[in-house]
Amino acid sequence: MAMRVVLFLTLFTGLCVTDSQVMDTPSCSCVSRNLALGATAVQSSTYSGAGAQHAVEGNRDSDARHGSCSHTNADRDPWWRVDLGKVYEVTRVSITNRGDYGPERINGAQIRVGNSLENNGNNNELAATVVSISAGVTKTFKFNPIKGRYVNIIIPGRNEYLTLCEVEVFAEKYTSTYTCVPRNLALGATAVQSSTAGGAGAERAVDGNRDSDATHGSCSHTNADRDPWWRVDLGKAYGVTRVSITNRGDGSTLRINGAQIRVGNSLYNNGNNNEFAATVVSIPDGITKTFTFNPINGRYVNIYIPGRNEYLNLCEVEVFADKVE
Numbered sequence: 001m002a003m004r005v006v007l008f009l010t011l012f013t014g015l016c017v018t019d020s021q022v023m024d025t026p027s028c029s030c031v032s033r034n035l036a037l038g039a040t041a042v043q044s045s046t047y048s049g050a051g052a053q054h055a056v057e058g059n060r061d062s063d064a065r066h067g068s069c070s071h072t073n074a075d076r077d078p079w080w081r082v083d084l085g086k087v088y089e090v091t092r093v094s095i096t097n098r099g100d101y102g103p104e105r106i107n108g109a110q111i112r113v114g115n116s117l118e119n120n121g122n123n124n125e126l127a128a129t130v131v132s133i134s135a136g137v138t139k140t141f142k143f144n145p146i147k148g149r150y151v152n153i154i155i156p157g158r159n160e161y162l163t164l165c166e167v168e169v170f171a172e173k174y175t176s177t178y179t180c181v182p183r184n185l186a187l188g189a190t191a192v193q194s195s196t197a198g199g200a201g202a203e204r205a206v207d208g209n210r211d212s213d214a215t216h217g218s219c220s221h222t223n224a225d226r227d228p229w230w231r232v233d234l235g236k237a238y239g240v241t242r243v244s245i246t247n248r249g250d251g252s253t254l255r256i257n258g259a260q261i262r263v264g265n266s267l268y269n270n271g272n273n274n275e276f277a278a279t280v281v282s283i284p285d286g287i288t289k290t291f292t293f294n295p296i297n298g299r300y301v302n303i304y305i306p307g308r309n310e311y312l313n314l315c316e317v318e319v320f321a322d323k324v325e
């Protein structure tokens, strides 16, 4: 599953946004990237092997005994620094405080952002001061954009241990600091079908669950209709470019063979006369198969088996519009 997500991001990042434009579009959802994740981090000293990188590994676990918190010795003015690799206009830093001991140690820490390594970067511009953070809590500090490649956390004026369970850094001014993925437009949308067998309604194919065992209640099922069909209403028209179908995995694999995907705005003949997008030659047992095509403008997506009496089973149908809106 993790691999699937990574591939998905790699394949589709960038299709959702333009170089200079807004983030979310109706067909894409975007999240600000944590620029510190996996970046190089250093600190004034390291206590018991708890290196600076433990604060940028993507794990907020606040129990220092679990190995995901950085930890200095009781240095004078202890500090920690991450190198973002290039200059960003930093607007937000989140710090996860230690939860298993000494939450007050973080009190008075300063967040500094800039491009200088003078005094280890601790003379860079002051962005915010950490008055306190409760044990194990992640607290977010927002400020006006500060240009910088380095983000420091320093506790000035005393001898102290600096423990950071996670530091996340964001710069929300440009699209390059966001990751955008296409939304599944069919998820939770209204779906109907030519008839319903055994209570297996059309909505089961848009419930966000690909479970392909029809006995688990997440697959739609028509009767053996002549030319059975299923249709989802996206709520408005999109330039649809991609449909994924999850076939039933507990038998009856061949029923889907010859199904057509149709996209358009008409409800004439229940939408089955809308523009032809792709034919499902076959889909193996329980597999999710993706059909891509040039954008077709449409609010309705139909799955339709023409020319015979058949049961139409769909365990999940996902619909995407990968172009910029």
Ligand SMILES: [Ca+2]
Binding pocket: 054, 055, 056, 057, 058, 059, 060, 061, 068, 069, 164, 165, 166
């Ligand atoms: Ca961590």
Ligand SMILES: [Ca+2]
Binding pocket: 204, 205, 206, 207, 208, 209, 210, 211, 218, 219, 315, 316
């Ligand atoms: Ca389902």
